[in-house]
Amino acid sequence: MKAPSSYARIYAVVRRIPKGRVASYGQVAALAGLPGAARQVGYAMAALRPGARVPWQRVVNARGEISARGEPGAEDLQRLLLEREGVRFDAAGRMDLARHGWRPRTRSSRRARSK
DNA sequence: GCAATGACGCTCT
DNA sequence: CAGAGCGCCATTG
Numbered sequence: 001m002k003a004p005s006s007y008a009r010i011y012a013v014v015r016r017i018p019k020g021r022v023a024s025y026g027q028v029a030a031l032a033g034l035p036g037a038a039r040q041v042g043y044a045m046a047a048l049r050p051g052a053r054v055p056w057q058r059v060v061n062a063r064g065e066i067s068a069r070g071e072p073g074a075e076d077l078q079r080l081l082l083e084r085e086g087v088r089f090d091a092a093g094r095m096d097l098a099r100h101g102w103r104p105r106t107r108s109s110r111r112a113r114s115k
Numbered sequence: 116g117c118a119a120t121g122a123c124g125c126t127c128t
Numbered sequence: 129c130a131g132a133g134c135g136c137c138a139t140t141g
Contacts, residue, residue: 006138025123029137037137042122047139059122067122074122 006034007044014045017058020086021102022095024062031104042067057081064097 009032016031017023023031025038034040045056046069057078061067066075079089087100 026125029123034137036124036135038123039121039136040123040138043120043137043139045122048122056122061122062124069122071122078122 006032006037006040007047009033010041010044011048011052011054014054014056014059016104017055017102019055019058020100022058022060022064022082022087022097022100023102024064024097025059025067026062027102028059038062046070058085058102060095062097063094064101065092065094 010028013028013031014023017028025041026036029035029037029041032041041059045054045059048054048056060078066078068075079093082095083089087095089095
């Protein structure tokens with residue numbers, strides 16, 4: 001069998017990110033089976049083709065901020081898409097990962113959730 | 116096959 | 129809390 005590129009796994013993980021939530025590159029990398037390869041996640045997003053059903057907008061850096069890329073305006077687009085999903089940004093242009101951060105199989109979500 | 120790049124992450128100052 | 133430097137890993141030339 002042909003071993004699928006790591007990108008395919010990365011895209012699969014990104015697709016699993018629920019709406020209104022964001023995941024960091026490092027987290028996506030770890031879930032994709034590439035711990036420490038956060039850079040490659042960003043690289044995979046850059047290689048993402050227009051039309052691909054991948055919510056790349058939900059992928060941000062560990063600081064909860066939108067990373068800058070070679071195309072000006074794209075950051076603004078990402079922020080707009082996230083705000084459209086209910087993600088709130090502060091004056092510094094950063095979002096609260098504790099609130100919007102995606103936690104798959106979390107341990108303490110048993111109670112206290114939603115608000 | 117080697118060298119450089121790159122939407123990052125973590126630690127120290 | 130903010131800024132700067134080094135490290136990691138996969139893809140491309």
